[in-house]
Amino acid sequence: MGLIASAAEMRAIPRSTEFRNGGVSFWYRELGLPQRRAALPGDADYDVCIVGAGYTGLWTAYYLKKEQPDLRVAVLEREFAGFGAxxxxGGWLSAEFAGSRERYAKAHGKGPMIALQRAMMATVDEVIAVAEAEGIDADIVKGGMRIVATNQAQKARLLEEIxxxxxxxxWPEDYYLLEPDHEPxxxxxxxVAEAFSPHAARIxxxxxxxxxxxxxxxLGVDIFENTAVSELRPREGGRGPAAVTEHGTVRAEYVIRATEGFTAELNGYRRQWLPMNSSMIVTEPLSAEVWKRIGWEGQExxxxxxxxxxxxxxxADGRIAIGGRGVPYRFASGHDTNGATQPQTIAELWRALSRLFPAAGETPVVHAWSGVLGVARDWCPTVHLDRTTGVGWAGGYVGSGVATSNLAGRTLRDLVLGRSxxxxxxxxxxxxxxxxxxEPLRWVGTHLxxxxxRGADRREASRSVDTSTLASLASRLAGR
Incomplete structure (x- = not known):
């Protein structure tokens, strides 16, 4: 019945004649998939070996080499740089930080947690500044972030969040309620209510x-693609840490794990971070008439x-890209095949798009895709370097990794270089x-x-003026 329903829902969606599901992402469809760099040629020695060529790994390599140009740094990547999340x-460069503030504060105090949040705000500007300095045209517009409430329960929750x-x-100027006639x-x-923060940019x-x-x-960093790492070996006895691949072993003074949602595929790390699935769709460019009805001139x-x-x-070319969790988790920490997502998820995202912007409801969908992000059991991001083993890591960003990964890269730089x-x-x-x-507790729990x-959202949309008790139960089960 579910498959039949999904097929019927897909037929109802206005799809472009050029509709594609997967192919990594629409963002790469715009650019074309990159020509892959050479694989690791054999055993090698470096000062720092980074596993994973996503934002975390690349920012770490960038800041290490900028600070100490003579450092020998290698980045190992199973696919190509930027293949994962x-x-x-969704292209949100924002100051949002996932995880329980109380949990961090319990161990370190409230002041340090506030400092972390302020550091996230500064990180948005840091990424923009580096992109400008390096000549990286990433369609960046710092238009801020809007969060909308579409029923009374959401409005109450939004006011509580502010x-x-x-x-x-x-501070009050960092996140606040908008007046109904706010421009743009x-x-x-x-x-029924909207909140705004200036600390965000579209990319x-x-x-x-x-x-x-x-x-x-x-800068002189060696990036090896088509190089899958199967094992991270910690420092032991007189042997330094290493990353083991099918092409050879890379020995280094420090090995940094920057694998985020793909961490479960490393030997010994299957249950450390859960690979949470998130999916997106993007429309064809909207007409000038539709944009006139919607607005969105501020590019928030x-x-x-x-x-x-x-x-x-x-x-940047006048489409709407919208994403959400879809099917949140695949059994045994599985993940999508080259970005393909389920018909049911595509239908859910299209319904969300049509609900928020009825004027765009007839604009054809041109692309759908999925990816995975890393989630720790307590839903809190982390960055760490174990000097005893020589292994460091960062991740567990819970979907807020575009800016957080930059902060992680700068922090790992300081940890590796031994700076206070x-x-x-x-x-x-x-x-x-x-x-x-x-398993199967991991799969059952996540889907529950x-x-x-989702049940809480349905209740709140239909009749409730308060946050549904279903959501409170879900948060307790999740350990958030």
Whole structure:
């Protein structure tokens, strides 16, 4: 019955004659898939070996080489630079930081957590500045972030969130409620309240990661693609840490794991970070008449206050790209095949698009895709370097990794170079969570949690003026 329903829903969606599902992402469809760099030629020795050529790995390499040009740095990548979430995300460069502020503060105090949030705000400008300095054209527009509430329960929750965040590092000018006649306008159907933060920018994510990889190479970093790492060996006895691949072993003083949603594929790491799936669709360019009805002249990134929330942007060429969780998790930490996503998820995202922007509901969808992001068991990001083993890592960004990965890269730079800086004293440094449950508990639990969140959204949309108890139950089960 589900397959039949999905097929019927797909027929209802206006799809372009050039519709594509997968192919990594629409962002790469715009650019064309890159020609792959050479694989690792054999055993090698470096000062720092980084596993994963996404934002985290590339930012770490960038800042290490900028700070110490004589450092020998290698980046190992199974596919090509930016193949994972870095080339598939929603293009939100924002100061949002995932994870429980209370959890970090319990170990380090409230002040350091506030410092971490302020560092995230500065990171948005840092990424923009580096892109400009390196000549990376990533369609960046710092138009801020709008979050809309479309029912009374969402409105109450949005007001609570504004008050809450203003206790944790957001000052009144950093996140606030918009007046109904705010300009420039963005007309979201059914909106009953909107909040705004200036600390966000729209980007084309694949352009950013492609340009960053080129900048890293120009600094003298060796990027080896088509090089799958199967094992990370810690420092032991007189033997230094190493990354083991089918093409050879890379020995280094430090090995950095920057694999985010693909971490479960490394030997010994299957239950450390859960690979959460997120999916997107993008329309054909909207007509001038439709844009006149919608507005969106400010180029803000847009999200909603639902539990199973969506995120969207107006692209540089006048499309709407919108994403959400879809099917959140595949059994045994599986992931999509080259970006393909399920018909049911495509239908859900199109319904969300049509609900928020009825004027765009007849604009054909031209592309759909998926990706995975890393989630720790306590939903808190982390960055760490174990000097005893020589192995470091960063990730678990829970979908807010575009800016967080930059902060992680600068922090890993300071950790590797042994510097005592404000960055290494931020409370996410060294944070660790327990492993995820074994299967099938991991699969059952994740789907139960997101099922409850969706049920809560349905209840709130139909009659509730308060946050549904289903959402509270879901959060408790998730350990958030």
């Amino acid at each position: 870095s080339g598939r995300n 008050a809450y965040l203003q206790e944790w590092g957001y 306008r963005l007309r979201v159907d059914g909106a 084309q994510p694949a352009k950013l990661v492609r340009g960053l990889a080129a900048a890293v190479e120009a 990134v847009l999200g909603d206050a639902a539990h199973a929330y969506v995120y969207a942007q107006r692209t 800086t404000e960055l290494v004293r931020l409370p996410w440094v060294g944070h660790q969570a327990r492993d995820w449950e074994p 949690v997101y099922g409850l969140y």
